Amino acid sequence: MRTARTVLVTLLLACMPGVSFCFSLTELDLGEGCGVADSARLEVLKALAAATSVDPDMAGKKVKLSDPALFEEPFVVLSCSKAPGALDDDEARNLRLYLSAGGTLFANDVSGLRKSPFALWLNRALEMALPGSPLKPAAREHPLFKSFFMSVAPGGRFDLERQPSAAEYAGRYAVIFSRNDLLGVWPKDALGRYLYDPSPGGARQRHEGEKLTLNIIIYALTGSYKQDAVHQPFIMQRLRELDAMPAPAKAAP
Amino acid sequence: MRLFIGANWCFMAAAGLLMAGFAGALKRSVGLPRALKVLRFGAAALAALLLIRPYAVFYRQAAEKPVLAVLLDASLYMREGPAVKNSKGTKYARASAWLEKYQARLRGSAALECYAFAARLYKLDCSSPSAAGFEDGLYAESDLGRAVSFLAGGEGGGTAPDKIWVLTDGLSLSGQAPVSPPPGFEKRVDILAVGETDAGRGIAITDFSGPPFAFAHIPFAFSASARFSGMKGTRVELRLKDAAGNVIETRKFTVSGQDEVLVSSFTAGAPSVGRADYTLCAASAGGSDCSVSKTFPVSVIREKLRVMYLAGRPSFEYAFLRDYLKSQSGIDLVSFVILRNPEDMPGADERELSLIPFPVQEIFLRDISHFDVFILQDFDLRRFAPDGNYSASLSEFVKRGGGLVVVGGPSAFGGGGYAGMEFMRSLLPAEVQKVPDYDGNIEFRIAPLEHSAARVLSGLENEERFWSGAPPLKGANILGPLKPGASAVFHYKDAAGTDSVFSAVKSYGKGRVMAIAGPSTWRWKLMGARELKYSGLYTAFWSRSLAYLDGSLSLDKVTLEALPRAGAGRAFRLKVLNANYLPPADSDAVSVTAALEGGPAAEPVEFSAVGRGIYETAFLPSAKGRNRLRVSVKSGNSYLGSAEAVFDGGGAAGFTPSDEDALKKAAASLGGGYYRPKPDEGPETMLKALPPERAGRREASRFDPDGSQGVMLLAAALFFASWVLGRLKGLQ
Secondary structure, rough: OOHHHHHHHHHHHHHOOOOOOOOOEEEOOOOOOOOOHHHHHHHHHHHHHOOOOOOEEEEEEEEEOOHHHHHHOOOOEEEEEEOOOOHHHHHHHHHHHHHOOEEEEEEEEEEOOOOOOHHHHHHHHHHHOOOOOOOEEOOOOOOOHHOOEEEOOOOOOOOOOOEEEEEEOOOOOEEEOOOOOHHOOOOOOOOOOOOOOOOOOOHHHHHHHOOOOOHHHHHHOOOHHHEEEEHHHHHOOOOOOOHHHOOOOOOOO | EEEEEOOOHHHHHHHHHHHHHHHHHHHHHHOOOOHHHHHHHHHHHHHHHHHHOOEEEEEEEEEEOOOEEEEEEOHHHHHOOEEEOOOOOEHHHHHHHHHHHHHHHHHHHHHEEEEEEEEEEEEEEEOOOOOOHHHHHHHOOOOHHHHHHHHHOOOOOOOOOOOEEEOOOOHHHHOOOOOOOOOOOOOOOEEEEEEOOOOOOOOEEEEOOOOOOOEEEOOOEEEEEEEOOOOOOEEEEEEEOOOOOOOEEEEEEEEOOEEEEEEEEEEEOOOEEEEEEEEEEEEOOOOOOEEEEEEEEEEEEEOEEOOOOOOOOOHHHHHHHHHHHHOOOHHHHEEEOOOOOOOOOOOOOOEEEEEOOOHHHHHHOOOHOOEEEEEEEEEOOHHHHOOOOOOHHHHHHHHHHOOOEEEEOOOOHHHHHHHHHHHHHHHEEEEOOOOOOOOEEEEEEEOOOOOHHHOOOOOOOOOOHHHOOOOOOOEEEOOEEEOOOOOOEEEEEEEOOEEEEEEEEEOOOOEEEEEEOOOOOOOHHHOOOHHHHOOOHHHHHHHHHHHHHOOOOHHOOOEEEEOOOOOOOOOOOOOOOOOOOOOOHHHHHHEEEEEEEEOOOOOEEEEEEEEEOEEEEOOOOOOOOOEEEEEEEEEOOOEEEEEEEEEEEOOHHHHHHOOHHHHHHHHHHHHEEOOOOOOOOOOHHHOOOOOEEEEEEEEEEOHHHOOHHHHHHHHHHHHHHHHHHHHHOOOO
């Protein structure tokens, strides 16, 4: 009986491609002024699926900061054109627990303003949630810029900064914040034409924006793996040297 | 002749004052007859002389005997067990009887002083040097260096002896550093061996020791010595063997003397963690059998756990687990994740990618042996070798003692075609479907089974409630039935109530394999953050799993070993590992509580730290019959473990031969002679080495005015003459 059920389940699974998703682009729902266009989400996930070995879940998901389901999504996106409402204590506590336990927040500023209300709000929110971990420009040598693509130039719909900012917690970037509207380079209309033209760099700026978006996702899925790759030859060399110490000569019993 | 003053400084001062006062009085006595002045001065001078008590000693020439100090070793070895096989008298009794018998002859040649020494030095009456009277040091080993230094410093009560004879069996000197003579005391200490040796033809292992703890992969040394008697010219071998009987190293010698001790050292390395028994075997060259052998246990621990982590695709499981492994100071991690498969189209120039070729050959064929644990997560081996050939390498890795974790995912188990790979199939603890078996939507909570790897958190009040409230996991490969010899560690029930294995383990060769059905343990960390009691579940699960795989769980944190010991005394060594299976540091605040049960009440036993994680004790059994030593160890407030040893406190001590090698070494280091007198053999041979009598002087007579009748009469005569002369001169 049990074997039959197991066979049935596995046959069903074999016939249902797409149930083995390991990544979804979940939105952090903070109300009016925030949200990711379906088109942008789908284009990002299609590019992710095409370029990498990640099997993304195309379905749209939203979670609130007060929702326990937040803790089932290790990567959330907050894309806003204006400042959301101030966080209450429970929301700030949840955000702190989420980020300190390994969650990653990708914040995307859609406003295109140098003095953006959303940026001010995010700084205030992080002061409450992660005091001592302010947003700072991400270091150019950080694995974020080489997690999949070699990201060497600014990208996004706007050109307000050379590189995104990040809040570091326990040795990793827990919050990554782009003022250049990285998600703005993705959406297309029904005819497949891009909705927005990146300015001033045009297609090249769009391409860099696409690369950086995917890098951010891969960074969330692999951590500082690319940093390891730099050190691995040295680690391996050290292990080999250690094992090359005089070992007992073997003799026949 | 020599003059001495017997009074102290007070009387000397009084005599001076007396003479000064009298001289002043005479000066003022104008008109006093001169003869009377002389008489009175003479009387006063005599009184002053008596105050300072002078005396004269007269000598004559005479020879002076050398001072000989005889030291009887009173260690527990000397005082327990027979001196000779199948006899009753102890070595101490034998030595003291010899001294008693020949003490008159010794006195004829030397100024004799007798002592016993164990931890301290005791003065003895040479005519009855019995063992009574120094119970404090009764069951201690003896300290020859301290005793000799004590006597050399003249602290024995007299002058430093010209010669010291030490009657000992040398067992307290075994394995100790050579005793150095005190400055200026070279060649003055002779060793007189007591007790029978094993001098018959044959081989005896006199020492085989190594480190109590050793690190896996890092070579460590053994020291060994064996005694070959009556085998001059024979070719012999010392072999070091592992627990399986494989010869690790062989040393070959030709015995050049009738009674020769050969010393050697060996180097060994342990590939995996756990207790490893090594055996020293001494035999004639070419013979496969051991004439004698001795085993030494080593606790092999991990300096650092070397982990290779391969993931078939980026995932949160990979990100979280890699982060955890990187954060552990005791882990060296090398990890690779397959970011892109050949069919993926990045939509960019290849030069814009930061990817490096996956070094599959290096990992599976060249470097795999450098690791202790290999984690394979959601990994499809067929992508790199169509026939899954690299699984053979994994199989060999585990067979040699490595640990393998296979974590599920869409490309693992059934989805990875593991069922079609012969080596992979034989490695895994559960049957695998021949079709994809991953269900990404299944959500479940796991429950532990009876297995050491399942005891993730200690001290849970209600384990069932804890696990039933734990964050649910999501996504799992549906594993088939367990294979023979495999054990399930955690299981779960799906929505339909079907019981399935979440994790299972199996031994394979010298190593272990763990299959974990789902790649979502990261949920324990992220979702567990909301509830304090689950915040440590993720790290505890992986820490326990890795400890099981590398064999650390098979190591007891607290182990008690009996040390070889002669006589009724017992000695034990306690080996302690901290929570991470490493020798504890000071910061671990280890405390040892021990009690000896056997008598009417349990007696506390004190262990002394002799090294990092090593504690030793020695004591007398509480009672005849069954004794039990119980030890409990804590690190701070955390219980580390306990151990006990049961032994028989009765039985007469057996015969222990004296250590002639140690005795000869001690004699050589002290610069003196080595003798083995027979019980009925007198001390003449040894007396020849005594320094000759010195030319000296002996007191012939002495003159002390204080007790002299002549001086008393002279004083009376002076006073009487003075009185008579004064009367004649008409003085009052």
